[in-house]
Amino acid sequence: MSQKVLEIRGLTKHYGGVHALNDADFDLAPGEHVAIVGDNGAGKSTFVRNLTGVEQRTRGSIKFYGEEVNFDSPLEARDAGIETVYQNLALADELDVPANIFLGREKTKFNLGPFSWMDKKGMRQESEALLEKTGVKIPDLSQSLRGMSGGQRQCVAISRAAGWGEKLIIMDEPTAALGIQETTRVENIIRGLKDQGIPLILISHNLRQVFNLVDRIIVFRQGRIVGNVVAAETTGNEIVSLITGAADQGVHENASYI
């Protein structure tokens, strides 16, 4: 069988006396799309932060493509091939699309530290190809992002992650701030990643979206993984029960789970 993307065993994070994350075991198969759901404070973000090196774990081991990893910073995680789309998108609004896609990783014609000459034309061409591949349509690449809609900006951020991360992409609430049409567009990009076989971890509050998009759902509650279910074999009610810990009480069938 092929190499697992992620093998996490006993991942634990304590902030002093607060046990934010306890003994999380997590596997990700190649090309698999997994959603992480859970209530606020359930440990989703802590899990991701410790995976990507934003914080240092208290205990546990992480294997990335079979290799034990210990990222000291998000940059190390990124260099190893884990691309994260942050909720704040990490875009420079005053720069144009190619500049943002290549931000921090500019193509250069010659290298002289700060005085390296950028290959603007090359970056533009690659950006065009990349946006086409991810199915993002932006009328004028040379416009700064400031004038663009939330959806377009999100698409740029996701395309950037997709362009650089062939190994693993993590998205934190990618559609939280978007309208219906823009959400659809982002979801289509995510389906495109699935077709290309790029593994994805999606943090989302929107269960309908989760069911639409991913293969497997991981549920966090009170710092523990309490559910690991195949999306096709479960129901919204079951997930909500896992999230709230109210399995025996049942949930009203019309409850809105967001």
Place this chain on the structure above:
Amino acid sequence: MTSKSLQDKAIGVTVSFFRKEWSGALLAILILALAIELVTDGKPFFHPTNLMTILNNSAAIGIVAGGMTLVILAAGIDLSVGSVMGLIAAVTGYIVSYWGFPPWLAIMSGLAMGALVGIIHGTLVAYLGMPAFIVTLAGLSIWRGTAHLSTDARATPKLPETFDLFGRYNPFAELRADYKAGELSGFMESIGAFVNEHWMDFFRTFQMSMIIFIVFFILLAVVVSNMRLGRYIYAIGSNEQGSRQAGINTRLYTLYTYVICSMGAALGAMLFLGRAPYAKSDYGQMWELDAIAAVVIGGTSLFGGRGTIIGTFMGVILLKLINNGLTLAQLETFWQMVVLGLIILVAVGLDIVRQSKSAVKVQRMLGVVALVLALFACLTPGSALISSAISLHEHNSMVAMQAAGLDLAANQTARLLDAPAVAELQAIVSGNWQSFASLLVLVLGAVAVAVTLKRSLALILAAVYVAAAVLLVSMGMAAVAPLLILGAVVLAGMTTVPYMFERARTLEG
């Protein structure tokens, strides 16, 4: 959309022009230049020697402003450039004059000192997280103090000629001298003849100041738009946290901006020494204000991320023109400082509004611009009126105190005026108050327009502005007229803003 109408094309061009950060500065330069051309008789303004003189005189402050641009683009600020410039000018002159340093070694030491100051500022800001405003405000005081301390606040003797290479040295001067001495032959002789023939109308003012100024800005513009440094400066200025997440070493690049800015101040010091007779530690006072003003007027946003080097270049030129223009408008230096401050406020206001997509806000801003223009126009009769009125009032107060039998101190009796002076002041007051009051009416009208945004009111007021301008020219205050004409254009243009916005929106689809 293949065949756009001429009008749509014009609107498209207009909109894209005003989207450029430097559009305001360029317009203001053209208008001011035209105004100065109109009101000065004799030597034309648009003459190569005059234009080059302006460049020569703007060179030192220009280079300081160029470095400042990078700091501001990265959402920082450097209030210390004036003091740093003073320190480096003073110390460089001092070690040449009293320590026996060869000029080039002193110049290199000065530039290195600039780099060191920048490293100190940059480290405190970027690595210790201290607010740039505070660090450089402290620097403003520390470096000025250091300059006075290290040179005893005394002027040096005349500096060696090497320093002229940064200032008044004219690369064609020797050629011309050789030609005149008849030492040239062949091809060089014909060049020499050409230079000699056009000496007075071109080559006379072709000096190193200007050349260094222009080359520096070209280099800076290339760095900013094509090199990694520039890209990261914009990125840090628009989203520092995001830039860090994207893998940029934001601290190091922030540090670079302060180093470049302080080295700009150091190079500015050399250019200043190149035109000054001696070095002294009080050079560069208030230059931080001029430099920041030039950057901001050139359309660079104080919030970072937005702006251009060419904009700063225009800002520097505009600043010099404003100084010239205000002098022509018979305003004292102190009033010029007031006006400069107002212009900075307007420039920052324009920057905020330029980002807005609301036609109403843009209209309101144009109303404020018309208001400020009328206010500036007020200053010419107003400054004379106010200072005369105050002098008269003080004279009357002193007379009243004497009449009450009080003993007056020496500086109080100095306020007493003799009869002819009183008469002269009274003449100034009576001669100016009508024009001042009527210009004040224009200001109030502009307030009304900015508040109501009524189309008809704006058009009527525009006509009144023009009438007032004509009246002022007939009263011998021609320098003020262009301000009012500009105000009229702004007011008339204001009425077209909603339509332009609508068309532009449909054009972009």
